[in-house]
Amino acid sequence: MITKLTPARPGRWAATVATIALLAGLAPGFAAAQDAHRGGTLRLVSVSSQGTLDPHVNYTSQFWQLYAFLYDGLVGFKKVGGPESKEVVADLAAALPEVSNDGKTYTFTLRKGVKFSNGKEMTTDDVVASFQRIFKVLGPTAGTFYNGIVGADQCLAAPADCTLAGGIVADKAAGTVTINLVAPDPEFLFKLSAPHASILPAETTAKDNGNAPIPGTGAYMVKSYDPNNSMVIVRNPAFSEWSKDAQPEGHVDEIDYTFGGTEEAAVNAILNGQADWMFDQPPADRLAELSTAAPDQIHLAPLSAWWYAPMNVNLAPFNDVRVRQALNYAIDRDALVSLFGGPALAQPVCQVLPPEFPGHVDQCQYTLDPGDSWSAPDMDKAMQLVEESGTKGEKVTIVTEDNAASRGIGTYLQSVLSDLGYEAAVQTISGDIQFTYIQNTNNKVQLSISQWYADYPAASNFLNVLFGCDSFHPGSDASINIAGFCDKGIDDRMKAAIALGATDPAAADAEWAKIDGAVMEAAPALPLFTPKQVDLLSTRVGNYAFSNQYHWLIANAWVQ
Amino acid sequence: MTTDQPETGSMPPADAAGGALPPPAGPWRRALQGLASSRTAVLSGLGLVLIVLATVLAPVYAKHVAQTDPFRSGLSAKIMIDGKRSPVMERSTEGLGLGVTPIGPTWGPKYFLGADTQGRDVAARLLYGGQNSLVIAGAATLLCLVCAAVIGIVAGYAGGRVDTVLSNLIDMIWAFPVYLLAISLSIVMLGKTFEIGPIHISSSSLVVPIIIIGLVYVPYVARPVRGRVIAITNSDFVLAARGLGIRPSRILWRHILPNVATTLIVFAPMLMALNIVTESSLSFLSVGVQAPNASWGTILQDGQALLYSRPVVSMAPGIAIMVTVMLLNLFGDVLRDILDPKSVRGR
Numbered sequence: 035m036i037t038k039l040t041p042a043r044p045g046r047w048a049a050t051v052a053t054i055a056l057l058a059g060l061a062p063g064f065a066a067a068q069d070a071h072r073g074g075t076l077r078l079v080s081v082s083s084q085g086t087l088d089p090h091v092n093y094t095s096q097f098w099q100l101y102a103f104l105y106d107g108l109v110g111f112k113k114v115g116g117p118e119s120k121e122v123v124a125d126l127a128a129a130l131p132e133v134s135n136d137g138k139t140y141t142f143t144l145r146k147g148v149k150f151s152n153g154k155e156m157t158t159d160d161v162v163a164s165f166q167r168i169f170k171v172l173g174p175t176a177g178t179f180y181n182g183i184v185g186a187d188q189c190l191a192a193p194a195d196c197t198l199a200g201g202i203v204a205d206k207a208a209g210t211v212t213i214n215l216v217a218p219d220p221e222f223l224f225k226l227s228a229p230h231a232s233i234l235p236a237e238t239t240a241k242d243n244g245n246a247p248i249p250g251t252g253a254y255m256v257k258s259y260d261p262n263n264s265m266v267i268v269r270n271p272a273f274s275e276w277s278k279d280a281q282p283e284g285h286v287d288e289i290d291y292t293f294g295g296t297e298e299a300a301v302n303a304i305l306n307g308q309a310d311w312m313f314d315q316p317p318a319d320r321l322a323e324l325s326t327a328a329p330d331q332i333h334l335a336p337l338s339a340w341w342y343a344p345m346n347v348n349l350a351p352f353n354d355v356r357v358r359q360a361l362n363y364a365i366d367r368d369a370l371v372s373l374f375g376g377p378a379l380a381q382p383v384c385q386v387l388p389p390e391f392p393g394h395v396d397q398c399q400y401t402l403d404p405g406d407s408w409s410a411p412d413m414d415k416a417m418q419l420v421e422e423s424g425t426k427g428e429k430v431t432i433v434t435e436d437n438a439a440s441r442g443i444g445t446y447l448q449s450v451l452s453d454l455g456y457e458a459a460v461q462t463i464s465g466d467i468q469f470t471y472i473q474n475t476n477n478k479v480q481l482s483i484s485q486w487y488a489d490y491p492a493a494s495n496f497l498n499v500l501f502g503c504d505s506f507h508p509g510s511d512a513s514i515n516i517a518g519f520c521d522k523g524i525d526d527r528m529k530a531a532i533a534l535g536a537t538d539p540a541a542a543d544a545e546w547a548k549i550d551g552a553v554m555e556a557a558p559a560l561p562l563f564t565p566k567q568v569d570l571l572s573t574r575v576g577n578y579a580f581s582n583q584y585h586w587l588i589a590n591a592w593v594q
Numbered sequence: 595m596t597t598d599q600p601e602t603g604s605m606p607p608a609d610a611a612g613g614a615l616p617p618p619a620g621p622w623r624r625a626l627q628g629l630a631s632s633r634t635a636v637l638s639g640l641g642l643v644l645i646v647l648a649t650v651l652a653p654v655y656a657k658h659v660a661q662t663d664p665f666r667s668g669l670s671a672k673i674m675i676d677g678k679r680s681p682v683m684e685r686s687t688e689g690l691g692l693g694v695t696p697i698g699p700t701w702g703p704k705y706f707l708g709a710d711t712q713g714r715d716v717a718a719r720l721l722y723g724g725q726n727s728l729v730i731a732g733a734a735t736l737l738c739l740v741c742a743a744v745i746g747i748v749a750g751y752a753g754g755r756v757d758t759v760l761s762n763l764i765d766m767i768w769a770f771p772v773y774l775l776a777i778s779l780s781i782v783m784l785g786k787t788f789e790i791g792p793i794h795i796s797s798s799s800l801v802v803p804i805i806i807i808g809l810v811y812v813p814y815v816a817r818p819v820r821g822r823v824i825a826i827t828n829s830d831f832v833l834a835a836r837g838l839g840i841r842p843s844r845i846l847w848r849h850i851l852p853n854v855a856t857t858l859i860v861f862a863p864m865l866m867a868l869n870i871v872t873e874s875s876l877s878f879l880s881v882g883v884q885a886p887n888a889s890w891g892t893i894l895q896d897g898q899a900l901l902y903s904r905p906v907v908s909m910a911p912g913i914a915i916m917v918t919v920m921l922l923n924l925f926g927d928v929l930r931d932i933l934d935p936k937s938v939r940g941r
Contacts (some may be wrong), residue, residue, distance in 0.1 A: 298902070318711075319902040321693030322686040329689045369669035373711070376685050376694045436880050438899040442711055445885050449667035449712070452886070459798040460885040568692070 071576070071592035075288040078588070079300045080313035083261040083293040088243045089232040089250070090167055093174045095487060095585065096313055098229050100267070100291075102581075103284060103589035105232035105250040108142050108161065108211070109223055111490075112279045113587055115579030117390075120491040122223045125280040126156065126233055126251065130223075137218030137536050144209045149272035150235050151255035158204035161211045163236035169196040170240035175489075178499075179225040184214040194240075220535035220542075224490030227583075253284045253589055265291040284589035285577070301570065304331070310572040310593065311586070318375050318438065324570065325378075333569040334378065335580040338388050338488035340496065341374070343432075343447065343560035344472070344516035349480050351425035351456070358557035360423070362400035364416035364450050367408050370562050373442040380563040382408045386496050386550050388564045392539075393493030393546030399554055416454060426455035433472050433482040435465040440483045443562065447481065470511040475518060484516060485565075491582065492535070493546035498528045501553050519558035524549060625859075628932035635928040638921040645918055649728055652721035659703045660718045665886045668713035673697065673704055682713040695903050707910050710896045720910050723888040728918075730803050730882075730889065731869035737808030738865060739858050742815035747854060749816070750823025751846060761820070768813040776872060779806045780881035798884040807872050815861050819854055826853050856933040863926030867919040874915055890915050 084094040089101050102113060110125035112118050124130050127142040134141070148156045169176050169189035177190055189196035203212040215222065225231065234248050247256035253273050257266040267289040275283040292309070300312035301320050305328060316324060324332055345352040345361070352358055367382030374380040384401065387394040396406040403409050420426055430451050434444035444460040451458035463471060472482040488495050499505055503525045505515035527549050535542035554561070569586050571578065574594070579587045629635040656664055671682040682705070686693045696709035707716040749760035767775070783802050788795040795801050826832055827850070835845050870890075876882030877891025878898075885892070890911040897908025 317899070317902070318693060319900055322688075322695055322903065323693075325686055325692035326689035332690060332692070334690070366670055369667070372669050372683050372685070372694045375692060378691045438711070441880075442899075445712055446667045446669065448886055449665075452666070458886075459796075461798075462880040462884075 071285045071594060073285075073287050074593040075290055076286045076575070076588065076591065076593055077308075077310045078289060078291045078313065079295065079303060079309045079311070080291065080293050081295065081297060081300070083259075083265070083291075085261065086242055086244050087247055087256060087259055088171070089229045089248070090164075090171050090173045090234070091242045093230075099313075099584050099586070099588065100265075101229035101232065101252075102584040102587065103254050103281070104252040104256065104267070105229060105234070106148075106252060106281055107226055107228070107231040107233060108144075110227045110280050111581065111583040113282055113581060113584070113590065114279065115581060115587065115590075117582075119581035119583055122227050123277065123279045125227075125277065126161075131213075135214075137220070138215045140213045140215075140222065142211045142213070144211065145276055146209065147274070148251050148276065149274075150249040150251055151270040151272055152235065152249040153272050154235060154249070156233060156251055157236075158206050158209065158211050159236045161233055162198075162202050162204050163238070164233045165202045165213075165231075166196045166198055167234065167238065167240050168230060169193050169198070171242055173230050175225075175228065175230045179228065179230065179489075182215045182217060182219050182222070184216055186216075218533070218536045220532065220539070221490065221492045221494065224492055228489060251281075253281055254289065261293065263293060265293075267291065282590060285592035286589075289588065304570050304572050307572055307574070310575050311588075312570055315568050316570050321375050321379070321568075328570070331571050331573060333571065333578050333580065333586075335567045335569070335585075336381075336388075336390065337565055337567050338391055338491065338582050339565055340383070340386065340388055340486045341380075341443075341483075341562040341565060342386075342486070343443070343481055343483050343562060344500075345558060345560065346475075346478075346480050346516075346518055347556075347558050348475070348518045349478060351423065351428045351430065352480060354423045354425060355556060356419040356423040357425055359400065360416040360419035360454060361447075361450070362554075362557050362560055363412045363419070364454055365447070365560060365562075366411045366450075367563065369446060370443060373446060374439055374563060374565060378566070379568065380565050382563050383561045384408050385554055385561055386500070386559075387493055387546070388488075388496075391488070391493065391496075392491055393497075393543045393550065395547035395550070397547075397551055397554075399551070400557075413453070420454050428456055430456045430458045430480050432458065432460050433468065433479050434460060434462050435468045435483065436462050437465055440465075440468075443483050447483075447560075472516055473513045474511050475508045475513065479516075482516065483562075488582075493543065493550070494528065494532050494535075497546065497549055497553060498532065501558060502528055517558035519553075519556065521556060524552050524556070527552070625929070625932050629928060632928045632932075634924050638924040638928075641917070641921045642925065645724065645914075645921070646728060649721050649724035652718065652725050655721055656715070656718040660706070660715045661704065662715045662718055664714050664718035664722055664888070666714070668709065668715075671709075671713050673700070675700065682709045696900065696907075698904055699906055707906055708904055710893070710907050711899055712896075716893070716907050716910060719888050719893055720890070720914060723890045723893045723911060724914060724918075726800060726883055726887055726889040727870055727873055727891070727915075730800055730807065730873045731866050733804045734807035734811075734869045734873070735862060735866045737804060738811045738815060738869075739862060741808070741812045742819055743851075743854065743858055745812065746816040746819025747823050747846060747850060750820040751827055751842070751850060753824075753827075757820075760816075764813040764816050764820075767810070768817075772810050772872070773875065776806050776810050776876055777879065777881055779810070780876055798887065800883065800887065803873055803876060803882045806876070807869050810872070811865060811868065815858070815865065818861075819857060822854055822857050823850055826850050860926070860930045860933050863922045863929060867922035867926070870915060870919055870922075874911075 084096045086092050089105050106125045108125060108127040109122050112121045112123045126145055126148060128145045131140040131142045144158060150156060168180055170193050172193055180186060181190065183198060184201035185198040186201060189198060201214055238248055245259050245261060247259060253270055254267045255270045257268045259265045269287055297314045297317045300309065301316050303309035304312060345358050347353055371377055371380045371382050384398040398404060398408045401408045401410065402412045432444045432447050434440040441462055448458040448460050471477055472479045472484065486496065486500060499514055501515060501519045503520040506518055506520050507513040531542050531545040531549060534545060567585060576592050577590055579590045581587050656662055669683055672679045673682055682697050683694050684697060696711060696713060697705055698708045699706060705715055710716055745760055749757045832845060832849055835849060873882055873889060874891035874894060877889045878895045883889040883892055893911040894908050900907045
């Protein structure tokens with residue numbers, strides 16, 4: 035679309051010239067002020083590390099936060115705070131791609147002179163090899179994010195022989211890479227912005243590199259990593275800032291990340307000035323104290339996330355929609371918010387899409403006064419539905435993680451189910467295995483507690499991923515449709531909404547809002563609340579910025 | 595040996611004046627006399643009786659004093675304090691308004707020790723939790739002693755291959771660290787429902803921790819029992835009985851079991867104390883008693899999340915465990931002094 039330029043009046047020209055001159059005069063001073071913050075060491079702490087360092091394999095928010103300044107993709111989410119952080123900008127590509135062939139072909143022109151931390155210049159060979167490697171290492175999103183690339187089917191069937199022939203086409207001389215898709219995908223740029231599409235040196239071994247750092251193009255590089263102890267991150271000597279939005283230079287010279295200890299110890303370390311930030315949320319027990327004693331050190335940010343309780347629609351008693359609706363009516367969402375630390379830290383919800391997310395429209399069917407928002411539980415309606423279902427007295431087991439919040443919610447739901455006449459029990463299992471355990475239908479999990487954090491800002495990343503028929507794989511540990519919900523009508527509407535997003539995003543968002551309502555009418559899950567991120571920083575940390583995708587932008591902060 | 599049973603049918607000894615002396619007190623009577631004359635035994639026994647009574651009366655306390663259901667979440671509950679209705683879960687209103695803290699001890703009938711993270715009365719849960727902890731520890735002790743007695747007696751008396759097999763089996767179980775074995779068994783058993791004929795054991799049943807805790811300590815008792823049986827089997831009165839052609843079952847029942855019983859009784863309070871700690875540890879780690887049931891271990895776990903703001907939630911079960919274990923150990927010490935033949939004070 036071409037925007038028509040309006041001729042400016044002479045007076046406005048003069049004002050513009052004066053402003054430019056003034057800014058030019060201030061620029062050195064501004065740069066000096068920026069330089070004044072350069073240097074120092076940022077000290078981060080976490081109860082544990084999150085396994086492999088390999089950006090094509092790791093699928094944790096803890097390490098994705100680090101990959102933001104260690105690696106780059108062809109495109110990336112803008113590394114700024116606020117709503118702009120959802121925007122995709124050109125990163126290793128010189129500009130956003132040209133899209134042709136009815137949305138099935140993306141052509142990228144690579145930036146010149148970008149080097150990996152080992153000093154080698156990035157070329158089209160690295161891009162092609164990196165996309166092949168996503169499949170060769172069987173990356174966790176290879177079959178979901180990148181399965182639309184031509185040749186991906188063969189790569190998924192025989193990863194070791196993956197070539198993506200016809201899918202990734204490089205022109206070394208022109209410095210271009212063309213990606214061909216089997217069908218248009220309006221979310222493809224989002225998927226390319228994820229760390230799983232990071233560009234790595236072509237010679238990187240096609241297996242999970244584990245604790246060995248892989249050279250990247252980011253502003254920083256990993257100097258050492260011991261998952262049981264610490265990680266040291268230093269500046270990438272080969273880095274030269276090409277885009278502040280895509281990969282800012284960063285302020286600190288070194289980032290020391292320590293693993294181990296407890297959340298309590300981390301809070302004390304930050305308050306005593308021995309650490310600058312903790313990855314884990316401060317314990318609920320300390321929140322009231324921190325809220326009054328260190329309010330300036332706390333930063334709250336809404337998350338594109340959802341705490342929910344999937345109900346297995348294929349197992350009794352939840353194979354009866356009336357039971358699922360009854361539980362939705364019966365729960366006191368204010369009480370659940372209390373379990374998470376109160377209204378300042380969580381917002382009660384009774385729909386899938388989080389607030390301020392594409393496609394979100396306030397709606398609540400399961401409340402005393404159905405409307406835009408939740409007001410109070412409707413126990414009478416719930417009891418009536420349970421009576422009608424004839425399932426009273428049946429046994430229900432709630433599977434929770436062994437952390438305080440998950441266990442607390444499980445205990446609360448057990449109490450509500452008992453009130454409704456069920457014989458309910460809570461089964462608490464280690465957080466390391468709970469997520470995969472509840473996905474596998476062989477474990478016959480009736481009700482569980484889970485969370486979902488958006489990979490990218492698209493309604494399908496919640497609705498289609500969590501309740502689409504394609505996400506349900508009986509007998510597999512990787513069946514993210516935990517409820518086992520598959521409604522062909524809703525599924526077709528979701529596929530149509532994804533396609534509509536390519537041509538009319540606004541209409542697609544409106545359709546997603548309706549789908550959100552339709553899914554909740556079938557009630558395959560109990561929406562619990564939308565959480566907020568609590569970042570506790572030491573007093574010396576400045577320039578806090580929160581990105582919806584990467585959370586706290588560590589490299590943007592300064593310590594001096 | 596002082597605790598060996600005298601052979602039946604022998605004539606009572608005569609005193610210096612030629613008159614018949616009263617029959618000597620048996621080991622059981624001597625034990626009771628010893629316990630009654632020991633201030634430590636009386637006080638610790640009384641303490642234990644009081645704890646048991648308090649836990650037995652848990653439903654009465656919950657219904658008539660605290661007027662609460664300690665197994666139901668009370669996140670929206672309110673309580674009258676100084677004529678004002680206050681929420682049990684107090685939301686922070688100062689600063690950034692973060693955090694929700696359960697009410698602290700009121701030292702009154704309701705929420706005497708305050709509330710936990712679910713807004714439930716801690717005092718009522720402590721009594722119910724004690725009931726489960728004591729039932730599990732007691733039943734596990736009984737199970738352990740019975741299993742250990744059977745294995746120890748059979749192995750020690752039969753000898754040969756039977757002894758080799760059973761001793762190796764005991765050693766195999768012994769080779770595992772107790773908590774590692776208990777946690778492993780718990781994880782396997784908690785995910786399943788067991789149905790053996792008409793017997794149905796659900797994963798939330800108290801029978802699961804009873805079996806686990808009962809079994810892991812069997813080698814610790816079976817070994818000394820086996821040793822004692824071997825010693826008794828080679829003693830004169832057993833050899834004489836064998837020589838007279840008395841049936842092995844009668845020898846076991848009349849001569850060996852009574853002599854081993856003292857060993858088992860000496861073990862009982864110590865084992866009970868150990869089982870209370872083990873049960874609490876497993877429940878604290880979420881692999882023991884499962885919600886909605888409570889035990890001192892689960893309350894301790896609930897209190898962990900409130901260690902900073904409401905320490906009483908974890909301190910109360912901690913103190914209950916400590917006092918009960920201490921009383922059991924004191925009682926057990928006295929019992930051992932009286933019944934253990936090797937004990938200097940027992941002579």
